[in-house]
Amino acid sequence: MSFLNFKRKQLSHKTILYLFTIAILSSCKSKNTKTETDWFYLFNGKNLDGWVAKLNHHNVGDNYANTFRVVNDVLQVNYDGYSEFGERFGHIYYEKPFSSYHLKFEYRFTDQWMNEASKYTYRNSGVMIHSQDPKTILKDQNWPISIEYQILAEREKGEPRPTGNMCSPGTEVFFKGEMDPHHCISSSSKTYKWDEWVSGEVIVYQDSIIKHIVEGDTVLEYTKPQIGGKIVKGYDPNIKIDGKLLKEGYIALQAEGQGIEFREIKIKNLK
Structure with a gap:
């Protein structure tokens, strides 16, 4: 074997080893990136594993x-087992809290409504964040x-009734640079329309900025979510510390007397 051929073979082996090392590192980097940016389904479409209910008076x-x-593969709020509503305002919570994240979901109302519930609950529901x-x-x-991402649908034909609003049970937020005095x-x-699937999203950055998105469009933005205000009754005073900024909390789906269905509930952590 000539010296030149020996060097070529040695170079070839080194090149192969180098390329193999780069491929492994690239693979590891790709997996890490995927883990950080991957969407995780909170609702598996099969059962309520990972969720816990809490209804008023229960x-x-x-x-x-x-x-x-x-x-039928959707998470449903259904009242066919009720003889009366009895102010059983309810929520179902995912089992762990989140801080900075991007949440996506789809919803549509059903034709079921408990008419003894307050009139405002008609075609009205919500997704709670920082709970x-x-x-x-x-x-x-x-x-x-x-904090509530309020879900509404058409009540009377031609009457404007936007969805993706913000309501604040036991909380307050800053809107347009000032603490807003309104509950919603x-x-x-x-x-x-009440019976069409609508996509909703919430982007949350701890206690700084929260954005509400409907069908891909940002429809509301506010800042500094914190404990305060009124509306909530029967709470533990040790929990309601007015002025405490909300850096994290639980995600919950609402049940206020109006039937509704949810699907494609997924989340991506933001860092």
Whole structure:
């Protein structure tokens, strides 16, 4: 073997080893990147694993009359087991809290409504974010201390009724640079029919910025979510510390007397 051929073979071996090392490193980097940016489904489409119910006048974990159930691959709020509503304002919580994240979901209302519930609950529901831990909600506490992505649909033909609004049970937010005195702030979204699937999103950066998105459009933005205000009754005073900024919390789906279905509930952590 000539010296030149020996060097060529040696170079070839080194080149192969180098390329192999680069491929392994690239693979590891790709996997890490995928882990950081991957979407995780909170609802598996099959059952309520990972979720816990809390209804007013009931203990945590008591899914009264099977209010929350899975039907045809959707998470459904259903009142066919009720003889009366009885102010059983309810929520079903994902089992762990989140801080900075991008949440996506799809929803549509059903034609079921408990007409003894308050009139405002008609074609009205919500997704709660930065909520208090369901284990800290007292049995007769009407709503959780939380921020609500309010879901609405058309009530009367031609009447504007935007969705993706913000409501603040036991909380307050800054809107347009000032603390807003209103319990609810309307979004800029259009009005949607009650029986059509609508996509909603929430982007949350701890206690700084929260954005509401409907069908891909940002319709509302506010800042500095914090505990405060009124609305919530029957709470533990040790939990309601007014002025405390909300850096994290639980995600929950609402049940206020109006039937609704949710699907494609997924989340991506933001760092």
